[in-house]
Amino acid sequence: MTTSKSTQLTAPKSIVIKLGGSMLDGLNENFFANFKKLQATGHEIVIVHGGGPAINKALANNGISTTSINGIRVTSAEAIGIVQSTLVGQVNPALVHQLNKSGNQAIGLSGYDNQLLQCTILDKSTYGFVGEVQQVNTSFIEMLLKNGITPVISSISCTTDGEPLNINADTVASEIALAIKAESLQLVTDTPGIKIGGEIQETVTSEKVTDWIISGDIYGGMIPKVTAALDCLAAGIPSVQIVGDQLSGTTILQQEVYA
Ligand SMILES: Nc1ncnc2c1ncn2[C@@H]1O[C@H](COP(=O)(O)OP(=O)(O)O)[C@@H](O)[C@H]1O
Ligand SMILES: CC(=O)N[C@@H](CCC(=O)OP(=O)(O)O)C(=O)O
Known part of the structure; x- marks a missing residue:
């Protein structure tokens, strides 16, 4: 594919913003006004969302318990339908x-729609009905x-046979950011960035992040976020941030910047 220089210069910049389930409740109009501001400054926005707490509640209401491995929900045959209907x-x-x-002008989509997220099963014996994104329908998003x-x-999303699959939303956000070559990935959560020692x-x-996973300073739901960040940085997405609802927090860098 060839892209003319003039197209490159004028093309809007895309930002993938992932809203964590932990912070979705209680968002106000000021928060959503941020998106209009970004669009007014020439950015195109793709929103990916999670819903961990809502899923936990729905599963509990149905008497189903689940576990997580490094922030990835092990999703049984009885859980997947509840996860799907909740999200x-x-x-x-x-x-x-x-x-x-x-x-x-927002439109709601899942990985099913126009084969937006084409998936295979990640590892059925370990995670159950959890998907691994193989391809993103970028032309549809564009x-x-x-x-x-x-x-x-x-x-x-689902397998090619239509079997529903649960995917961690941080992972979906990074796969989409990579596929559309976004200029930035912002992971918005219930804490204003990565906390170490309070x-x-x-x-x-990225080096420190890897050490903090090993030391246990980064755990649970923060693991898919930093993994998503590292994948994007390694593939050349210039900017990845983990932020709170004020949109300030931690910027993750591929390597140390020396003054
Ligand atoms: N080093 C860390 N700094 C901040 N939060 C962390 C850290 N390690 C683990 N966490 C946990 O990660 C949580 C955010 O992940 P998660 O609950 O999955 O949020 P979301 O629903 O936004 O994806 C925090 O609330 C916190 O409990
Ligand atoms: C496989 C897997 O972990 N799926 C997640 C999907 C929702 C999600 O990621 O929600 P948050 O962004 O609120 O964490 C889950 O079932 O909780």
């Missing part, structure tokens, strides 16, 4: 509604963005 049927439309109310539409994507870290290197 696609509840969390996604609620978020789309809030975005539309604040002036976005078509929506070109038409001023904001895709709001839940982390559910202190928020403003900038961290």
Whole structure:
């Protein structure tokens, strides 16, 4: 594919923003106004969302318990239907509604829609019905963005046979950022960045992050986030941040910047 220089210079920059389930409740209009500001400054936005707490509640209501391995939910045959109906049927439309109310043209999607996320099973004996993204339908996302539409994507997809699969939303966000060659990935969560010894870290290197996973200073739901960040940085996405609802937090760098 050839891209003319003038196209490169004028092309809008895309940002993938992942909203964690931990911070979705209680978001106000000021938060959503940030998206309009970004769009007004020439950015195209793709939103990916999770819904861990809503899924936990729905599973508990149905008497189903699940475990996680390094932040990845082990998803049994009885759990997958609940995960799917919670993310696609509840969390996604609620978020789309809030975005539309604040002036976005938001459209709710899952990995099923127009084969947005083509997946295989990650490792059935370890994780059950958890997907691994093999391909992203980038032309579909680009078509929506070109038409001023904001895709709001839940982390559910299926195998080629239509078997539903649960995917960690941080992983989906990084796969999409990589596929569309986004200029930035922002992972918005319930803590304003990575905390080590009680202190928020403003900038961290990929090397330190790897050490902190080994030492246990980074654990649970933070592991898929930093893994997503490292994958994006290694593939050349210039900027990856883990932030709170004020959109400030930790910037992850591929390597130390020396003054
Ligand atoms: N070093 C760390 N710094 C901050 N949070 C951490 C760290 N290690 C683990 N966590 C946990 O990760 C959580 C965020 O992940 P998660 O609950 O999955 O959020 P989300 O729903 O936004 O994806 C934090 O609330 C915190 O409990
Ligand atoms: C396989 C896997 O871990 N799926 C996640 C999908 C939702 C998610 O990632 O939600 P957060 O962003 O709120 O953590 C889960 O079942 O919780």
